Amino acid sequence: xxxxxxxxxxxxxxxxxxxxxxxxxxxxxxxxxxxxxxxxxxxxxxxxxxxxxxxxxxxxxxxxxxxxxxxxxxxxxxxxxxxxxxxxxxxxxxxxxxxxxxxxxxxxxxxxxxxxxxxxxxxxxxxxxxxxxxxxxxxxxxxxxxxxxxxxxxxxxxxxxxxxxxxxxxxxxxxxxxxxxxxxxxxxxxxxxxxxxxxxxxxxxxxxxxxxxxxxxxxxxxxxxxxxxxxxxxxxxxxxxxxxxxxxxxxxxxxxxxxxxxxxxxxxxxxxxxxxxxxxxxxxxxxxxxxxxxxxxxxxxxxxxxxxxxxxxxxxxxxxxxxxxxxxxxxxxxxxxxxxxxxxxxxxxxxxxxxxxxxxxxxxxxxxxxxxxxxxxxxxxxxxxxxxxxxxxxxxxxxxxxxxxxxxxxxxxxx
Amino acid sequence: xxxxxxxxxxxxxxxxxxxxxxxxxxxxxxxxxxxxxxxxxxxxxxxxxxxxxxxxxxxxxxxxxxxxxxxxxxxxxxxxxxxxxxxxxxxxxxxxxxxxxxxxxxxxxxxxxxxxxxxxxxxxxxxxxxxxxxxxxxxxxxxxxxxxxxxxxxxxxxxxxxxxxxxxxxxxxxxxxxxxxxxxxxxxxxxxxxxxxxxxxxxxxxxxxxxxxxxxxxxxxxxxxxxxxxxxxxxxxxxxxxxxxxxxx
Numbered sequence: 001x002x003x004x005x006x007x008x009x010x011x012x013x014x015x016x017x018x019x020x021x022x023x024x025x026x027x028x029x030x031x032x033x034x035x036x037x038x039x040x041x042x043x044x045x046x047x048x049x050x051x052x053x054x055x056x057x058x059x060x061x062x063x064x065x066x067x068x069x070x071x072x073x074x075x076x077x078x079x080x081x082x083x084x085x086x087x088x089x090x091x092x093x094x095x096x097x098x099x100x101x102x103x104x105x106x107x108x109x110x111x112x113x114x115x116x117x118x119x120x121x122x123x124x125x126x127x128x129x130x131x132x133x134x135x136x137x138x139x140x141x142x143x144x145x146x147x148x149x150x151x152x153x154x155x156x157x158x159x160x161x162x163x164x165x166x167x168x169x170x171x172x173x174x175x176x177x178x179x180x181x182x183x184x185x186x187x188x189x190x191x192x193x194x195x196x197x198x199x200x201x202x203x204x205x206x207x208x209x210x211x212x213x214x215x216x217x218x219x220x221x222x223x224x225x226x227x228x229x230x231x232x233x234x235x236x237x238x239x240x241x242x243x244x245x246x247x248x249x250x251x252x253x254x255x256x257x258x259x260x261x262x263x264x265x266x267x268x269x270x271x272x273x274x275x276x277x278x279x280x281x282x283x284x285x286x287x288x289x290x291x292x293x294x295x296x297x298x299x300x301x302x303x304x305x306x307x308x309x310x311x312x313x314x315x316x317x318x319x320x321x322x323x324x325x326x327x328x329x330x331x332x333x334x335x336x337x338x339x340x341x342x343x344x345x346x347x348x349x350x351x352x353x354x355x356x357x358x359x360x361x362x363x364x365x366x367x368x369x370x371x372x373x374x375x376x377x378x379x380x381x382x383x384x385x386x387x388x389x390x391x392x393x394x395x396x397x398x399x400x401x402x403x404x405x406x407x408x409x410x411x412x413x414x415x
Numbered sequence: 416x417x418x419x420x421x422x423x424x425x426x427x428x429x430x431x432x433x434x435x436x437x438x439x440x441x442x443x444x445x446x447x448x449x450x451x452x453x454x455x456x457x458x459x460x461x462x463x464x465x466x467x468x469x470x471x472x473x474x475x476x477x478x479x480x481x482x483x484x485x486x487x488x489x490x491x492x493x494x495x496x497x498x499x500x501x502x503x504x505x506x507x508x509x510x511x512x513x514x515x516x517x518x519x520x521x522x523x524x525x526x527x528x529x530x531x532x533x534x535x536x537x538x539x540x541x542x543x544x545x546x547x548x549x550x551x552x553x554x555x556x557x558x559x560x561x562x563x564x565x566x567x568x569x570x571x572x573x574x575x576x577x578x579x580x581x582x583x584x585x586x587x588x589x590x591x592x593x594x595x596x597x598x599x600x601x602x603x604x605x606x607x608x609x610x611x612x613x614x615x616x617x618x619x620x621x622x623x624x625x626x627x628x629x630x631x632x633x634x635x636x637x638x639x640x641x642x643x644x645x646x647x648x649x650x651x652x653x654x655x656x657x658x659x660x661x662x663x664x
Contacts, residue, residue, distance in 0.1 A: 149632060188548055190569075195548040196548045196570050198569060198571060199639070266664055268663060350561075362663070395563070
């Protein structure tokens with residue numbers, strides 16, 4: 001009797017131990033990670049229900065018979081689903097998945113670098129998953145700026161999918177050079193949540209920049225392909241799609257390959273020979289800054305450069321969001337970032353997001369800040385006028401110190 | 416089973432001590448100290464380690480001994496109850512109190528040197544912590560911060576060797592902690608305050624700057640590098656920084 005009882009207890013504890021061991025094994029091995037896939041950008045390719053709903057509202061307004069409406073809607077639904085499926089498979093064929101990226105040869109992307117940046121982290125012995133280690137929590141797995149921390153940040157993290165980058169050395173409307181992307185990664189963007197990755201090795205920075213380019217190209221191809229498909233209207237067949245795809249890929253690849261040819265090289269001016277000359281240049285810059293008929297800096301940055309010109313405008317990422325949300329009711333709930341207007345910079349803070357070198361400021365004024373309301377002035381202002389505006393803008397944080405010694409400042413507006 | 420459990424508990428002090436003995440062999444001990452005042456900090460640290468280590472071992476051995484001696488399976492005597500010993504309680508209260516008082520007095524000079532006796536020299540640089548990087552600002556030729564000739568850097572702090580270095584530490588957003596393990600310096604950066612930090616590096620080299628206060632989801636990536644350079648190299652470093660910063664093409 002006693003022996004049997006003991007044996008039962010023993011058997012019970014064996015079962016418990018086995019259950020624990022199984023649980024621990026499961027925890028250590030993971031339950032098999034799900035395959036990661038790129039998702040369609042819902043701003044560009046809204047869910048079918050919203051497309052149908054939006055069309056339905058138009059048709060109802062036209063007072064068509066309900067049988068006709070429902071027939072058209074059902075055609076639309078089928079066409080849209082078919083096209084969505086075709087678009088998705090075309091993108092996967094050309095770009096692969098986040099775990100296994102593929103670079104269509106014509107794009108000039110380096111597959112070795114992409115592999116370093118892509119994939120899951122924690123693979124022993126090889127550098128992999130850099131993007132998921134450093135970038136994904138803000139910029140998102142699709143590069144759409146929808147990572148889990150995105151909504152807490154101001155400004156929002158960049159959505160790479162429009163292929164527009166703010167701080168570049170290139171001319172208006174042009175892509176950044178690879179060196180521009182490297183520089184942003186190395187130096188970070190002061191005044192935003194983008195930190196410096198200076199201590200990563202050059203090879204890692206290189207891989208990440210390549211991956212950002214890859215995500216941007218993928219995003220743009222998606223946008224342009226969707227526009228082409230919408231233009232056709234009917235269910236697209238494979239031949240048409242392949243044709244469109246080739247055109248779009250070549251177009252997007254060209255814009256990136258051309259970037260190096262469009263770097264803004266500032267016309268140099270002789271160094272100041274005296275302090276009077278320097279002050280005169282600042283004064284001239286101020287007059288240009290205040291001239292509403294010419295560069296009209298004052299219109300947004302305000303008469304004292306505090307960024308209080310009273311303009312309300314949006315950058316291209318927000319404009320797209322606003323337009324699409326107006327077209328497709330309900331889309332706002334899918335896009336988790338509330339709309340924010342662009343803020344003209346307060347120039348007194350001494351924070352220069354695109355870099356604080358005079359050449360950086362020159363390029364900001366010459367070519368504008370891409371995707372934002374800050375316009376290019378390369379055609380309106382002569383090089384030495386731009387230099388004077390640079391001098392004036394760079395003097396603004398120290399404006400009061402020129403009149404009197406600065407009080408010891410502990411509390412300063414951010415870096 | 417019986418006394419198996421008391422032996423299992425004996426493993427706690429045995430493995431605890433073994434971990435500390437093995438750590439230096441596997442290079443998991445204190446980072447190398449390359450600062451002038453670090454030895455004093457380390458001495459204090461070792462003193463407290465040995466003291467608490469001895470108390471830890473003694474306590475664990477007594478626990479083991481009681482479990483062994485009063486094991487239920489082997490003892491046939493009924494349990495005896497006691498109201499305790501007043502004298503014993505006084506003794507075990509007074510000894511730790513005296514020990515704590517002793518440590519409090521003994522550490523005063525180390526604290527004074529590290530946190531109160533600021534060297535009489537202007538700050539070499541201002542280090543501003545922000546989520547998640549270290550922004551560094553040198554005063555430039557005029558020796559004044561927040562003037563047009565300031566030099567700006569990020570995550571890379573260069574200092575000359577064998578000189579007293581004073582850093583003004585600030586934070587832009589939340590609490591951070593400026594930690595130079597090899598300089599034995601750790602100081603919280605508090606938003607709204609400018610807190611001086613000082614140390615004297617004694618060897619040229621590259622060392623870590625890390626954030627030692629959980630400051631947000633990106634805390635782990637908040638690392639920088641401290642370059643301790645010879646005087647001429649340091650001057651060259653600043654000059655390079657100036658040339659880069661004034662680039663017009």
